[in-house]
Amino acid sequence: xxxxxxxxxALLGAGSVGSQVxxxxxxxxxxxxxxxxxxxxxAGILVRNPDAPRDAELPRELLxxxxxxxxxxxxxxxELMGGIEPARTHxxxxxxxGADVVTGNKALLATHGAEIFEAADQVGASVSYEAAxxxxxxxxxxxxxxxxGDRIVRIFGIVNGSTNFILDSMDREGLAAEDAQRIATExxxxxxxxxxxxxxxxxxxxxxxxxxxxxxxxxxxxDVHRQGIESVTAGMIADARRAxxxxxxxxxCERLGGAEGDEISVRVYPALIxxxxxxxxxxxxxxxxxxxxxxxxxxxxxxxxxxxAQTASAVLGDVxxxxxxxxxxxxxxxxxxxxxxxxxxIGRITTRYQITLEVEDQPxxxxxxxxxxxxxxxxxxxxxxxxxADEAATxxxxxxxxxxxxxxxSGTVARLAGTPVVTRVVSVLRVEGE
Amino acid sequence: xxxxxxxxxALLGAGSVGSQVxxxxxxxxxxxxxxxxxxxxxAGILVRNPDAPRDAELPRELLxxxxxxxxxxxxxxxELMGGIEPARTHxxxxxxxGADVVTGNKALLATHGAEIFEAADQVGASVSYEAAxxxxxxxxxxxxxxxxGDRIVRIFGIVNGSTNFILDSMDREGLAAEDAQRIATExxxxxxxxxxxxxxxxxxxxxxxxxxxxxxxxxxxxDVHRQGIESVTAGMIADARRAxxxxxxxxxCERLGGAEGDEISVRVYPALIxxxxxxxxxxxxxxxxxxxxxxxxxxxxxxxxxxxAQTASAVLGDVxxxxxxxxxxxxxxxxxxxxxxxxxxIGRITTRYQITLEVEDQPxxxxxxxxxxxxxxxxxxxxxxxxxADEAATxxxxxxxxxxxxxxxSGTVARLAGTPVVTRVVSVLRVEGE
Numbered sequence: 020x021x022x023x024x025x026x027x028x029a030l031l032g033a034g035s036v037g038s039q040v041x042x043x044x045x046x047x048x049x050x051x052x053x054x055x056x057x058x059x060x061x062a063g064i065l066v067r068n069p070d071a072p073r074d075a076e077l078p079r080e081l082l083x084x085x086x087x088x089x090x091x092x093x094x095x096x097x098e099l100m101g102g103i104e105p106a107r108t109h110x111x112x113x114x115x116x117g118a119d120v121v122t123g124n125k126a127l128l129a130t131h132g133a134e135i136f137e138a139a140d141q142v143g144a145s146v147s148y149e150a151a152x153x154x155x156x157x158x159x160x161x162x163x164x165x166x167x168g169d170r171i172v173r174i175f176g177i178v179n180g181s182t183n184f185i186l187d188s189m190d191r192e193g194l195a196a197e198d199a200q201r202i203a204t205e206x207x208x209x210x211x212x213x214x215x216x217x218x219x220x221x222x223x224x225x226x227x228x229x230x231x232x233x234x235x236x237x238x239x240x241x242d243v244h245r246q247g248i249e250s251v252t253a254g255m256i257a258d259a260r261r262a263x264x265x266x267x268x269x270x271x272c273e274r275l276g277g278a279e280g281d282e283i284s285v286r287v288y289p290a291l292i293x294x295x296x297x298x299x300x301x302x303x304x305x306x307x308x309x310x311x312x313x314x315x316x317x318x319x320x321x322x323x324x325x326x327x328a329q330t331a332s333a334v335l336g337d338v339x340x341x342x343x344x345x346x347x348x349x350x351x352x353x354x355x356x357x358x359x360x361x362x363x364x365i366g367r368i369t370t371r372y373q374i375t376l377e378v379e380d381q382p383x384x385x386x387x388x389x390x391x392x393x394x395x396x397x398x399x400x401x402x403x404x405x406x407x408a409d410e411a412a413t414x415x416x417x418x419x420x421x422x423x424x425x426x427x428x429s430g431t432v433a434r435l436a437g438t439p440v441v442t443r444v445v446s447v448l449r450v451e452g453e
Numbered sequence: 454x455x456x457x458x459x460x461x462x463a464l465l466g467a468g469s470v471g472s473q474v475x476x477x478x479x480x481x482x483x484x485x486x487x488x489x490x491x492x493x494x495x496a497g498i499l500v501r502n503p504d505a506p507r508d509a510e511l512p513r514e515l516l517x518x519x520x521x522x523x524x525x526x527x528x529x530x531x532e533l534m535g536g537i538e539p540a541r542t543h544x545x546x547x548x549x550x551g552a553d554v555v556t557g558n559k560a561l562l563a564t565h566g567a568e569i570f571e572a573a574d575q576v577g578a579s580v581s582y583e584a585a586x587x588x589x590x591x592x593x594x595x596x597x598x599x600x601x602g603d604r605i606v607r608i609f610g611i612v613n614g615s616t617n618f619i620l621d622s623m624d625r626e627g628l629a630a631e632d633a634q635r636i637a638t639e640x641x642x643x644x645x646x647x648x649x650x651x652x653x654x655x656x657x658x659x660x661x662x663x664x665x666x667x668x669x670x671x672x673x674x675x676d677v678h679r680q681g682i683e684s685v686t687a688g689m690i691a692d693a694r695r696a697x698x699x700x701x702x703x704x705x706c707e708r709l710g711g712a713e714g715d716e717i718s719v720r721v722y723p724a725l726i727x728x729x730x731x732x733x734x735x736x737x738x739x740x741x742x743x744x745x746x747x748x749x750x751x752x753x754x755x756x757x758x759x760x761x762a763q764t765a766s767a768v769l770g771d772v773x774x775x776x777x778x779x780x781x782x783x784x785x786x787x788x789x790x791x792x793x794x795x796x797x798x799i800g801r802i803t804t805r806y807q808i809t810l811e812v813e814d815q816p817x818x819x820x821x822x823x824x825x826x827x828x829x830x831x832x833x834x835x836x837x838x839x840x841x842a843d844e845a846a847t848x849x850x851x852x853x854x855x856x857x858x859x860x861x862x863s864g865t866v867a868r869l870a871g872t873p874v875v876t877r878v879v880s881v882l883r884v885e886g887e
Contacts, residue, residue, distance in 0.1 A: 043602065043748065053669075054601050149599060155749030157591065157599035164598075165583060165591035167488050168477065168769020235487075297734070297755075314477065314766035315589030315756065321731075322752035332748035335602020 023052045026342050027062040029093035029118075031086070031109055032100035033077060036123060036150070037064070039331035040097060041077050044338075051335070055342035063089045065100075065109075091116055095341050097334060098122040099150075107131050114138040114146070119341035121334055123150030129224035129240040132231060145344060147337035152225045153178055153306040155329040156322040157336075162232045162310065169312040171233040174272040175452070176308030177301050178225040180324030181208045181216040182248050182268045184304045186289070189256045190265055191302070196252060208304055208325075218247035222270045222287045230272035230285040233310075235358040238272075244286035244365040251289050255446045258375060262417070264291035265299045269451055275363050282363040290451040291373055298452060366426035371400070371453065373419050375445040376435060380406055380414040384440045388416055391438065395431040397423045413442065419450070457486045460776050461496040463527035463552075465520070465543055466534035467511060470557060470584070471498070473765035474531060475511050478772075485769070489776035497523045499534075499543075525550055529775050531768060532556040533584075541565050548572040548580070553775040555768055557584030563658035563674040566665060579778060581771035586659045587612055587740040589763040590756040591770075596666045596744065603746040605667040608706040609886070610742030611735050612659040614758030615642045615650040616682050616702045618738045620723070623690045624699055625736070630686060642738055642759075652681035656704045656721045664706035664719040667744075669792040672706075678720040678799040685723050689880045692809060696851070698725040699733045703885055709797050716797040724885040725807055732886060800860035805834070805887065807853050809879040810869060814840055814848040818874045822850055825872065829865040831857045847876065853884070 030041055044051065044061045052058045061081060069082040083089055086109055090096055096113035098120060100106045106127050113120050115138060122128070128135065128151055139146045149159045162171070177183050181203055188199040200217075203209045215221045223243040230238040248268050259266050266289050273284045292299050297319060301307045306324030311317045323329045378384045385404050392399055401419035420428070428447070436444045464475055478485065478495045486492045495515060503516040517523055520543055524530055530547035532554060534540045540561050547554050549572060556562070562569065562585055573580045583593045596605070611617050615637055622633040634651075637643045649655045657677040664672040682702050693700050700723050707718045726733050731753060735741045740758030745751045757763045812818045819838050826833055835853035854862070862881070870878045 039748070047602075047604075050604075051602060155600075155603075155746070156752055157595040160594060160599050161591040164774055165594050165770040166589075166766065167773035168481075168485060168771075169589075169766040170481075170484075300731070312589070312766060314473070314762040314769075316760070316763055318590055318754070318756035320752070320754060323750045326750070328748040329750055332600065332603040332746060335748075336599040337602075339601035340598050 023056060023058045024346060025058040025060050026094040026345055027092055028059050028338065029062050029065070029089045029096045029113075031065040031096065031098045031106070033064050033066050033073060033082070034099065034101070035327035036330045036334065037099040038073060038077060039327040040099065040334050041081075043331055043335055045078075051339065055339040056346040057342045059095075059338065059342060062093055065089055087112070090118070093118050094345055095119050095121065095338060097338065098124055099334070100124070101126065103127055103130060107135075110135055111138050114142060114144050117142050117144055119145045119147070119344065121147045121337040121341060123148065123330055123334060125151040125221070125224040125228060129227040132228070132239065133237045145341055147341060148228070149337050150330045150333035152228055153308060153320070154323055154325050155332040156306060156308070156320050156324075157333075158229070158308055158320050159232065161318075161320070162229065166310070166312050166315060169314045171310065171312045172274050173311040174229050174233055174270075174308060175311070176270060177267055177298060177306050178270045178308065178324070179216055179219075179222040179268055180304035180306055181213070182219075182222070183301065183306070183324070184208045186248060186251065186256070186266055186268065187302050189251075189253055190260065193253070193257070217249055219245045219268065219287045222268060226270040226272055226285050226287055229270070230283060233272055234274060234283050234360055236283060236360045238283070238285055238362070242285055242362045244284075244288070246288040248289050255448070258417070258446070259291055259448075262291075262373070263294050264450070265294055266290070266448070267292050267298055267301070271451070274360075275367065281360050282367070283360045284363045284365070284368050286365060286368070288449065290449040292452045296452045366424060369422040369424045371420055371422055371450040372428055373417065373446075373448050373450055374432065374435070376416045376418070376441050377443040377445055378414050378416055379440045379442060380412050381440070384414065385416060387438065387440055388418070388435065391434050392418065392420070392431060395427055395434065397427055397431050415445070457490060457492045458780060459492040459494050460528040460779055461526055462493050462772065463496050463499070463523045463530045463547075465499040465530065465532045465540070467498050467500050467507060467516070468533065468535070469761035470764040470768065471533040472507060472511060473761040474533065474768050475515075477765055477769055479512075485773065489773040490780040491776045493529075493772065493776060496527055499523055521546070524552070527552050528779060529553050529555065529772060531772065532558055533768070534558070535560065537561055537564060541569075544569055545572050548576060548578050551576050551578055553579045553581070553778065555581045555771040555775060557582065557764055557768060559585040559655070559658040559662060563661040566662070566673065567671045579775055581775060582662070583771050584764045584767035586662055587742060587754070588757055588759050589766040590740060590742070590754050590758075591767075592663070592742055592754050593666065595752075595754070596663065600744070600746050600749060603748045605744060605746045606708050607745040608663050608667055608704075608742060609745070610704060611701055611732060611740050612704045612742065612758070613650055613653075613656040613702055614738035614740055615647070616653075616656070617735065617740070617758070618642045620682060620685065620690070620700055620702065621736050623685075623687055624694065627687070627691070651683055653679045653702065653721045656702060660704040660706055660719050660721055663704070664717060667706055668708060668717050668794055670717060670794045672717070672719055672796070676719055676796045678718075678722070680722040682723050689882070692851070692880070693725055693882075696725075696807070697728050698884070699728055700724070700882070701726050701732055701735070705885070708794075709801065715794050716801070717794045718797045718799070718802055720799060720802070722883065724883040726886045730886045800858060803856045803858045805854055805856055805884040806862055807851065807880075807882050807884055808866065808869070810850045810852070810875050811877040811879055812848050812850055813874045813876060814846050815874070818848065819850060821872065821874055822852070822869065825868050826852065826854070826865060829861055829868065831861055831865050849879070
């Protein structure tokens with residue numbers, strides 16, 4: 020066996036991903052040395068309480084609560100604590116000491132990315148974060164490296180496994196939202212506090228990270244138009260199914276051409292997808308991301324969206340790259356925010372919509388509704404009126420629009436809601452993927 | 454605009470990919486400078502005949518026939534000539550002069566990979582070849598970098614767009630093989646000499662490249678068990694469709710555990726895939742590759758499998774990386790053949806098979822056939838006997854086997870073919886993707 024230089028690796032956090040990373044670093048030490056050109060010595064694992072019970076069998080003597088000593092002695096720091104503080108402080112300290120940082124912390128990058136990449140730039144260290152988006156699916160590196168000579172037009176996909184599991188169970192097993200959520204919690208797809216997933220924050224953090232990278236623009240979570248799946252009901256999913264659609268929570272990062280140059284739109288919302296679209300067959304907790312570039316055309320990346328081992332695979336890929344860079348010499352590849360494209364307001368986006376209304380079953384209602392759409396310049400592509408079997412004197416109108424702006428549409432929906440013959444606006448959903 | 458260092462880029466070849474690469478290098482010069490940190494100056498384009506008519510408008514003054522002068526003056530050499538010689542000589546000359554090489558030449562890598570990677574290692578230069586497999590789909594880099602900390606178990610997919618176009622047309626439009634081939638030629642999916650595609654050489658070259666990288670073992674085209682689609686008929690495709698399958702030309706690179714350690718199997722053949730499998734919906738000239746790693750689980754990469762612009766996108770991604778490395782300093786990441794796993798003979802592989810026989814329609818035939826399978830230890834999973842509507846006195850037996858070794862099977866098929874009641878062995882196909 021070749022003699023290898025030793026690099027000291029500090030691991031911050033020993034949760035489900037951290038403990039898998041530690042296990043793999045220890046179990047595959049020889050193999051990783053051959054791959055990276057360096058022996059990766061796990062110097063210590065930062066934990067809050069060294070005596071807490073743990074999943075994996077981590078050597079007790081590696082556990083420490085002394086962040087400063089651990090970080091200052093490390094060549095590579097792996098941050099898997101999650102949350103903003105103290106993760107931010109530790110990452111900045113690591114970079115300032117010249118260590119390379121590998122992190123899976125999407126919340127941190129989506130809020131303090133600019134500060135962190137600047138700190139890395141100043142010392143020529145690298146920040147890698149493949150694990151922050153879509154677990155083991157390589158998506159950060161393809162955007163940063165493989166497509167570096169191309170121009171990305173659109174990224175579009177399912178980046179939150181928990182909500183996909185819930186929507187998929189509702190669609191395939193006809194479950195009510197509460198039941199699907201309960202099962203997701205039991206199976207470990209949802210955290211004790213499910214807000215981050217259900218309200219789309221997690222997907223929005225990932226969208227911010229992808230958009231920043233794809234469009235060379237610092238996009239933070241506040242720039243992302245966000246809507247979660249809280250309002251998606253079993254009835255909406257059944258309606259979608261009847262119409263040949265499935266509802267998915269989509270993250271969309273898009274370059275919009277304009278008279279005054281490009282703008283970008285970054286948004287997360289539940290939308291209708293045709294059942295024939297490849298994203299419609301992404302089941303359970305899986306993720307899938309389409310990347311459309313000018314020369315490359317559409318590419319799709321698919322795999323597990325979460326899981327300790329899966330995410331650990333992405334972390335170790337980054338660690339091996341950081342180690343190779345240490346051995347080969349040279350500085351890390353900095354992030355680029357050089358284009359600083361403006362963020363388009365959501366009102367600027369145009370999509371197709373499907374509007375479902377509950378109306379009084381009397382003559383002239385469809386004409387009234389169509390008249391309002393026409394006055395608001397929202398063009399109708401399809402219209403279907405049916406009588407509600409359960410409730411006499413009530414009918415249902417489903418309108419599919421041609422592309423319309425959010426601006427035009429929200430005005431229209433407000434007018435429809437205020438029209439006496441319209442009993443209820445059942446749902447307003449965008450149709451994507453066409 | 455920042456001042457950038459200039460790197461001289463030599464382009465060898467101005468075919469459909471080369472001319473796109475030249476066009477993008479010239480058109481996006483500023484953008485590429487920002488992304489790579491270096492101005493990429495296209496120093497010259499090696500062509501056989503500077504006066505030949507060309508697709509794209511390439512500046513006449515860049516065209517040259519002086520390979521030596523062009524290569525020796527370059528920092529990065531892009532080889533898109535194809536074929537073994539003179540590409541091999543030029544690539545070796547470039548590496549020996551310390552230039553980084555970017556190539557899309559799968560034939561060269563699958564036959565002379567070891568020599569080329571060794572030459573690169575000796576001077577610390579890099580050889581990048583994302584464009585050699587699956588055009589713009591990032592697959593080389595995920596294997597080399599993203600999954601570097603994981604252990605790859607299996608790669609499995611559609612890597613030849615031409616044959617996929619043909620099989621897909623036969624399946625979806627019911628075309629005969631000759632008609633599908635004619636259309637593929639007319640649309641530019643097949644070369645004037647279609648042998649490389651139809652007989653599976655192209656897929657086998659790509660399989661050798663993927664297996665080398667995934668298993669850290671030098672795999673050359675001679676190590677790949679190869680069967681093309683020449684023998685696939687419209688009848689076989691119709692049979693497959695009736696049974697719920699589709700026929701795809703698959704490239705499979707697999708790690709096989711054994712009593713004496715791991716072996717690898719690398720093979721290309723047409724096989725049956727369940728119509729529900731994601732690979733079944735890869736249509737037209739597209740490619741899709743599954744990568745299964747121990748920790749990451751199954752990942753899928755999907756996109757266009759060919760095309761000048763698509764392949765040029767992959768080339769430029771590699772060029773930008775090579776330029777960044779030049780600017781950052783340090784040596785290229787060498788290839789690793791350190792594991793040198795033995796290649797398993799094809800007889801060692803076990804898969805499920807579907808055997809279709811034409812037999813005489815008389816009592817006891819199924820018993821005879823089943824008896825032979827039983828004596829040869831090939832276990833039957835499903836059996837279907839039908840009477841041929843067109844030909845009286847002829848019946849058809851379709852046997853689905855449990856997993857059996859190629860060895861056991863080929864003996865069985867030979868015995869079946871020699872059995873008097875068996876009029877014809879219609880087809881023997883593996884069932885994959887289960």
